[in-house]
Amino acid sequence: MPRTRICSFCGKEIEPGTGVMYVRKDGTVFTFCSSKCERNMIKLKRKSRKVEWTEAYRKEKAVRVK
Ligand SMILES: [Zn+2]
Secondary structure, three states, rough: OOEEEEEOOOOOOOOOOEEEEEEEOEEEEEEEEOOOHHHHHHOOOOOHHHOOOOHHHHHHHHHHOO
């Protein structure tokens, strides 16, 4: 049974067979649903909580609204 992975950046589930895996020099493994997420986290060094289309942002916002 294929394992479902969660995107390290946007928090969405990644369908088996899709997505990209990124291993940093220090051994930390990231999985991304798309190169868009990879680019945002690795190249642009964005925090997922500050990017509108991520789960982390939605959660953060939901907490703040209360
Ligand atoms: Zn993603």
